[in-house]
Each structure stands twice: as C-alpha cells, then as structure tokens.
Amino acid sequence: MRHGGTAVAADVVVLAAGAASGRVPGVPAAALPPVRPVKGQILRLRVPAPLRPLISRTVRGTVCGNPVYLVPRADGELVLGATSEELGFDETVTAGGVHALLRDAQALVPAVGEAELVETAARCRPGSPDNAPIVGAGALPGLVLATGHHRNGMLLAGVTGEGIADLLTAGELPGHLRPFAPGRFAAREPAPVP
Ligand SMILES: Cc1cc2nc3c(=O)[nH]c(=O)nc-3n(C[C@H](O)[C@H](O)[C@H](O)COP(=O)(O)OP(=O)(O)OC[C@H]3O[C@@H](n4cnc5c(N)ncnc54)[C@H](O)[C@@H]3O)c2cc1C
Structure with a gap:
C-alpha cells in the first residue's frame, strides 16, 4: 500500500477502488476482484x-x-x-x-x-460478473473487498460501510450482506479487465 510514495503497513486493507478494483497495483492477480468498468x-x-x-x-x-x-x-x-x-x-x-x-x-x-x-x-x-456488489473477505489474509456496486454505489454506500465496519470489528459480515461475499465467484474465471 502506498500513500504519497510511502509504504504503509496494515493488518487489514479494504480494497474499494471502484472500477479500477480489478487492477490495483501490488495485489496478486488471483486475489483481485473480478470487476470490469x-x-x-x-x-x-x-x-x-x-x-x-x-x-x-x-x-x-x-x-x-x-x-x-x-x-x-x-x-x-x-x-x-x-x-x-x-x-x-x-x-x-x-x-x-x-x-x-x-x-x-x-x-x-x-x-x-x-x-x-x-x-x-x-x-x-464497477461491475461484477453478476452485477451485484462484492463485499467481504478477499482471497488473501487481511484483504477485504468492498466493490462491484455498479449502478447503485451511492445508494448502497451506507449499508456497505456499516457491513465492512462490522466485519472489521466483529469478525463477520451481517447476514444481509453474506450473499454478496466474494467467494461466490471462486469457481469462475475472473472477468477480463481491458
Ligand atoms: C453516470 C453514472 C451515474 C450513476 N448514477 C448513480 C446513481 O444515481 N445512484 C447510485 O447509487 N449510483 C450511481 N452510479 C454508480 C456509482 O457512482 C458507483 O457505484 C460508485 O461510485 C462506486 O463507489 P466506489 O466507492 O466503489 O467507487 P468510486 O466512487 O469509483 O471510488 C473509488 C475510489 O478509489 C480510488 N482509486 C482507484 N484506484 C486506486 C488505487 N490504485 N489506489 C488508491 N485509490 C484508488 C479512485 O480514485 C476513487 O476515489 C452512477 C455511476 C455513473 C458512472
């Protein structure tokens, strides 16, 4: 993670880079979410x-x-x-x-x-393969995903923010966000990101 050119170490990183979430530098390709613009x-x-x-x-x-x-x-x-x-x-x-x-x-x-x-x-x-959000623990320890909100990211900002806060503080996503966990794409090929 870099901020102003400085490496910042963190136990947990929330990847919430919008349409660019599928190509954030420094994250191994296999751990990047299948997000397309x-x-x-x-x-x-x-x-x-x-x-x-x-x-x-x-x-x-x-x-x-x-x-x-x-x-x-x-x-x-x-x-x-x-x-x-x-x-x-x-x-x-x-x-x-x-x-x-x-x-x-x-x-x-x-x-x-x-x-x-x-x-x-x-x-x-940020679109996902099923056009639904991708929210929850990612494929690396300490990597959390909050992306894929497609046409509704403003509308869903509050519920996503609260859910991610719950995950970080209590260790699990609230029930209503579990259908959007990243694991649902585990068996699929990542979407091509042009
Ligand atoms: C024309 C249009 C109309 C829309 N209308 C609506 C609407 O009416 N209602 C609604 O709910 N949603 C709407 N949306 C969708 C909404 O804008 C998105 O779903 C929402 O912005 C996604 O939020 P986000 O925080 O995931 O990503 P973003 O808002 O895109 O924020 C991502 C942030 O990550 C930063 N970033 C990118 N790469 C990196 C990196 N490598 N390192 C660090 N930071 C990085 C970016 O600079 C940006 O600040 C619309 C979108 C468009 C394009």
Whole structure:
C-alpha cells in the first residue's frame, strides 16, 4: 500500500477502488476482484425560469428499450442519465451518447428541449460478473473487498460501510450482506479487465 510514495503497513486493507478494483497495483492477480468498468454518460441541464419546475420528482422510463431517468434539483437543474456501455476504461463523452439521452428524455418530457445543456460527463461504474456488489473477505489474509456496486454505489454506500465496519470489528459480515461475499465467484474465471 502506498500513500504519497510511502509504504504503509496494515493488518487489514479494504480494497474499494471502484472500477479500477480489478487492477490495483501490488495485489496478486488471483486475489483481485473480478470487476470490469461499465461506462456511463450523464448530462446536467438548466431549466429556464419560466418553465420551473419542469418536473417535481424523478421521472424514469424506457424509450425504445433504453432506460432513462430525469432527476430534478432544487436549483432548477435537471440531471439526465445514464447510458450503460461495455467499452472498458473509456471516459469519452460521445455525440451518440448525448443524443440518445436527450432524445429519450425528450420523449418522456418534451420540454427538456428548452433547457440549457450545462455539463456532460462520462465515468466508469464497477461491475461484477453478476452485477451485484462484492463485499467481504478477499482471497488473501487481511484483504477485504468492498466493490462491484455498479449502478447503485451511492445508494448502497451506507449499508456497505456499516457491513465492512462490522466485519472489521466483529469478525463477520451481517447476514444481509453474506450473499454478496466474494467467494461466490471462486469457481469462475475472473472477468477480463481491458
Ligand atoms: C453516470 C453514472 C451515474 C450513476 N448514477 C448513480 C446513481 O444515481 N445512484 C447510485 O447509487 N449510483 C450511481 N452510479 C454508480 C456509482 O457512482 C458507483 O457505484 C460508485 O461510485 C462506486 O463507489 P466506489 O466507492 O466503489 O467507487 P468510486 O466512487 O469509483 O471510488 C473509488 C475510489 O478509489 C480510488 N482509486 C482507484 N484506484 C486506486 C488505487 N490504485 N489506489 C488508491 N485509490 C484508488 C479512485 O480514485 C476513487 O476515489 C452512477 C455511476 C455513473 C458512472
């Protein structure tokens, strides 16, 4: 483990490196979790004052097979998300991704077309082979995994943090997290990490 170039010794290390969890330097390949990057593009829009509030709660839908959601913010902004693309470690915002999000969001809420496009972004989510979290003791003594949260890592941060704290202090994961223990992939080949 290195911090600022200094080696830090620890009895227990929690590997929680998001989409990069499958390629953290210094961890033997066989002990790395089978995590792959799943690209997501997302947009931030500003709704003109006369049209506010355009929506008062999150709107989710499926347009021509594509899931899309619109999240209203208190300051009059809208967040549109998110694409899901298996492209490896690619954080490029593409014309096609922006177009698809705007097209699908407009199909649900036509006035989206009146909003100002303020920000575009692309990031990688940590996906596991079954797209469920990987939480618990890893394949090396002292290695603990908290990763693979895919599309729900913010939502699940609290329950994962509490579960890992229980594991570190009481020696075992709470029952509701045991289905997500890393051992479920022991018989499988690790997912390729581009
Ligand atoms: C477009 C998009 C929209 C999303 N929307 C939602 C949503 O609405 N709700 C939701 O719940 N989730 C959402 N997610 C998913 C959520 O962002 C992830 O599941 C979550 O961020 C995973 O948390 P994490 O702590 O495991 O990883 P991260 O948040 O990625 O944090 C990992 C950290 O590890 C660090 N790191 C990486 N490599 C190393 C290394 N070698 N050494 C030390 N540190 C390292 C990174 O710098 C980073 O700080 C979305 C994701 C995307 C891309």
